Structures are given as structure tokens and as C-alpha cells.
Amino acid sequence: MSLFPTALPTAASAAADGPQRAIAGPDPVVFVHGWNSDGSTWRTMADRFRADGWPAGHVDQWTYNANQSNATTAEQLAGEIQRVLDTTGATKVDVVTHSMGALSSRHYLKNLGGTSKVDAWVSLAGPNHGTETARWCGGAACVEMRPGSNFLRNLNSGDETPGSPRYATWGSPCDIVINPATSVALDGAANHTTTCLDHGGLRTDRTVYDQVKAHVLQAPPA
Known part of the structure; x- marks a missing residue:
């Protein structure tokens, strides 16, 4: 059953009203995948958002070149978020990331003015302070994920959660890809530890989804 049976127009009616019309209901969600992946990896979580009332045009399973520098990806993410805002008429988006996707999106927030366009930010299994894995x-993106990299030193200098977005992270004690596990948490974020999930399991676990949904809706988690 949809959480928003009357508040949200269908994607077709939203398009008919034009891209500048503000849409009632939750923010669009922009998903940012990790290394060696693409937007299809979000299928389970994206389907759950759609089943819970997000119009199809408000659920963006973005794909990018995960081998390039995270700084380059951040510039492309800026364009993608602006596209979603222009298309939906929303004023802000929620950004949900997995693994390395946390790094480009944080660079966007910190260095490219993204804090004014993002309401809530989510990191699932993010190597926010690097991973020995x-x-x-190889490649630019992997070098930047290594603990102590110049990219991470710059990203984590000063305020780790700048601006007005609501930041939250989820990490698993059984995720062997993020090493050390303490890499995920950020100062100033709502940091969560899941049950024993593998690296990809944070994208598909129902409890994690419910908590992420509560976070983006500003509702207290169950």
C-alpha cells in the first residue's frame, strides 16, 4: 500500500503539468552506486520506494563511470541532480549512496554547492575514511578510497557533515569490503550499525530500507 495515496500525482500527470510545477510529497531520491557497479544495483530499494508512493520520475537510479576520479563523478552528479530538480519541479533531492558513492556525493556537498539542493544524505557501507580493500x-577511484589518500584528507578536513542536509550512515560488522568497519561513521551524522549483512546486503535488507525511508521522510525510525 502506498504511503501517499492522494498526495502524489502520477508521473504522467506531473509531466503534463510541466517541469516547473512543485510536486507535493517526498523529495526525489537520487541513488549513487559504488565501484564496479551501475544503477541497476538499486533495483530492490528503488522498487520499494516506488511501492511506497514515490512516482517513477522521483526515483533516479543514476549510472556513471566508476573508474574515474570521484571529483569528476561529483561534477557529473551535480548535473544529474539539477536535471532531476528541473524535471520534477522539486526544490531538493534526497541522495542515497552505496559504498564509493558516498565519496563523490560528499565532494559535491562540500565543494560544489550541493548542500543547498540536498535535503537528506544516506551512506550505506561507505568508505568515508578509506578502506584497505x-x-x-587500481585506477583513480580506487586510489582515492585508500586510507590516507589526498582525496580523503581533503574530504574529511574540517566539518565532515557540512551545511543543512541531514546526514546518516549505515555500516555492518560483517562487511569485509569496508576495512576498518569504523570508516563508515561521520562526525555530525546519525550513525547506525546493522545486523550481520554483507557489503551488498545493505542495499537489499528490509530493515535498512525502513530506516532509510524514515530518515528521508524525517520520521523517527522504528
Whole structure:
């Protein structure tokens, strides 16, 4: 059953009203996947958002080149978020990230003016302070994920959760990809530890979804 049976127009009616019309209901959700992945990895969570009342045009399973620098991805994310805002008529989006997706989106928030366009930000299994696992892969993005990288030092200098967005992280004690597990939490964020989930399980676990949904809706988690 939809949480918003009367508040939200269908995607078709929203388009008919034009891109500048403000849409009642929750913010659009922009998903940012991790390394060696694409937007399809969000299928389970995106379907749950749609089943709970988010119009199809408000659920954006974005795909980008995960081998490039996270700074380059952040610039592209800025364009994608603006596209979603223009298309939906919303004033802000919610950003939900998995793994390395946390880094480009945080760069966008900190350095590219993203805090004025994001209401809530979510990191699932994010290597926010680096992961030793990234020493086993190559390319700009992997180098930036390594603990102590220049990218991470700059990203984590000063306020780790700048501006007005509501920040939240979820990390699992059984996630062997994020090493150390303490990398996920951010100063100033609502930091959560899940049950024993693997790295990809944070995207598909029902309890995590319910908590993420509560966060983006500003409702207290169950």
C-alpha cells in the first residue's frame, strides 16, 4: 500500500503539468552506486520506494563511470541532480549512496554547492575514511578510497557533515569490503550499525530500507 495515496500525482500527470510545477510529497531520491557497479544495483530499494508512493520520475537510479576520479563523478552528479530538480519541479533531492558513492556525493556537498539542493544524505557501507580493500584495485577511484589518500584528507578536513542536509550512515560488522568497519561513521551524522549483512546486503535488507525511508521522510525510525 502506498504511503501517499492522494498526495502524489502520477508521473504522467506531473509531466503534463510541466517541469516547473512543485510536486507535493517526498523529495526525489537520487541513488549513487559504488565501484564496479551501475544503477541497476538499486533495483530492490528503488522498487520499494516506488511501492511506497514515490512516482517513477522521483526515483533516479543514476549510472556513471566508476573508474574515474570521484571529483569528476561529483561534477557529473551535480548535473544529474539539477536535471532531476528541473524535471520534477522539486526544490531538493534526497541522495542515497552505496559504498564509493558516498565519496563523490560528499565532494559535491562540500565543494560544489550541493548542500543547498540536498535535503537528506544516506551512506550505506561507505568508505568515508578509506578502506584497505582498495589497495587491491587500481585506477583513480580506487586510489582515492585508500586510507590516507589526498582525496580523503581533503574530504574529511574540517566539518565532515557540512551545511543543512541531514546526514546518516549505515555500516555492518560483517562487511569485509569496508576495512576498518569504523570508516563508515561521520562526525555530525546519525550513525547506525546493522545486523550481520554483507557489503551488498545493505542495499537489499528490509530493515535498512525502513530506516532509510524514515530518515528521508524525517520520521523517527522504528
